[in-house]
Amino acid sequence: MKFIHIADVHLGLTPDAGRPWSERRKQDIWDSLAEVFQVAEINHVDVILIAGDLFHRQPLLRELKEFNYLCGKLTHTKVALIAGNHDYMHPKSNYRSFSFAENVMFLNQEKLMSVELPEYQACIYGLSYWHREIKENLYDVARPRDTGKINILLAHGGDAKHIPMSESALRESGFDYIACGHIHKGGQILKNRVVMAGALEPTDCADTGPHGYWMGEVTKRGCQVSFFPIQKCEYVLHRIGVTEDMTAQEIEEKLKEDLKNKEPYQLYRVMLEGTSAPGMQIEEEKLAKFTDVVSVESNLLPAYDFSQLKREYRGTLLEKYILRMEALPQSAVTREALYYGVDAIYQAMEQR
Ligand SMILES: [Mn+2]
Structure with missing residues (x-):
């Protein structure tokens, strides 16, 4: 049958x-x-x-x-x-x-x-x-x-x-x-x-x-x-590997290139992964407006050299924050907290 x-x-x-x-x-x-x-x-x-x-x-x-x-x-x-x-x-x-x-x-x-x-x-x-x-x-x-x-x-x-x-x-x-x-x-x-x-x-x-x-x-x-x-529509989790030497424009062009090469029935859920140059701003909303992009999610960690930052910013809040976070028992959470905290403090200091 x-x-x-x-x-x-x-x-x-x-x-x-x-x-x-x-x-x-x-x-x-x-x-x-x-x-x-x-x-x-x-x-x-x-x-x-x-x-x-x-x-x-x-x-x-x-x-x-x-x-x-x-x-x-x-x-x-x-x-x-x-x-x-x-x-x-x-x-x-x-x-x-x-x-x-x-x-x-x-x-x-x-x-x-x-x-x-x-x-x-x-x-x-x-x-x-x-x-x-x-x-x-x-x-x-x-x-x-x-x-x-x-x-x-x-x-x-x-x-x-x-x-x-x-x-x-x-x-x-x-x-x-x-x-x-x-x-x-x-x-x-x-x-x-x-x-x-x-x-x-x-x-x-x-x-x-x-x-x-x-x-x-x-x-x-x-x-x-x-x-x-049935290939009318297929959602694809599309990962873009980002390195700290890449600029925001390069990432944009990479996505445009990938979109050109995809199958016409595919819709992309873009995931940015890897490390980015400290302070680099990626406009996720702009990327999300590209044709056939459903969403953009960024899991980028800024590529900080913590020992260099501690030397350069000795005596500042930034050095204190890094020391305190490094003294904690290390886990995925403390690692992320270290990156996001340093990112916030660093960018605030840079803007002054
Ligand atoms: Mn059901």
Whole structure:
């Protein structure tokens, strides 16, 4: 049985609200979903597994209609769906009254339920969130009824408040494939057996790295699954190594050069690291306005020569401060305090 596995699409979300690319990204999420459905159609995929949080919040009726239209257009593929913690089955949720196309299998109860696919001798298990949180480890104790069938589990969660999961319990559970959602960074928890899909599209700039869908084939003899990135938008943590001989202009030019060489779908979260010349001012806000830069963070430490400073500024507050800080038990905190304190005092003295 050929399948596509996605999760955490978060339809209806507007990522990076207020930024110039925000509306485009909102549309990207819908376009990527449509793209996945097109891939399913072209590749004659048997079932699309959607492991929760298809919508970012309670779906609007027209949003459900849009989704259902994509499902109804499929000529061969079935769609298995569960509600996650974001789009949980609120008593007034449109999910409750909506009637989906015939090929949609909505596992809408909060108790583990299943649907049969007799044509593949397969069975899909899952449950939907009726609450924002579920703290019981419902998946760890789930077991397929008939081990002769291809058994698939749709699972949403993996943290303490959203159905905690244990790798060893899932390994022993007897499912042939466990399609997980909820954690936005995807990956194979157990190779070709238990896969966290990751968000189809990054939902904010914390979701760095590639995002996309998984496609594979599951039989009673085993499962093969691979990741397919969707490259509409990818947030990249871009580190720029700064040394004390670099000027602010050089750093700016370095960033401009790096931006020229990046992939067009990438957005940069810039991180300045290393040491800078004492007193050098980098205008982070200016860099943050460059095209395709989401944010700029500076972790630069000014490159002070403390023994030289002590000699040069003997008898001043600066010397006293350095001596006092050096006398403390040394840790990352005292080291930072030494740098920031010296920086403040040094710059105040220089300005006089
Ligand atoms: Mn979730």
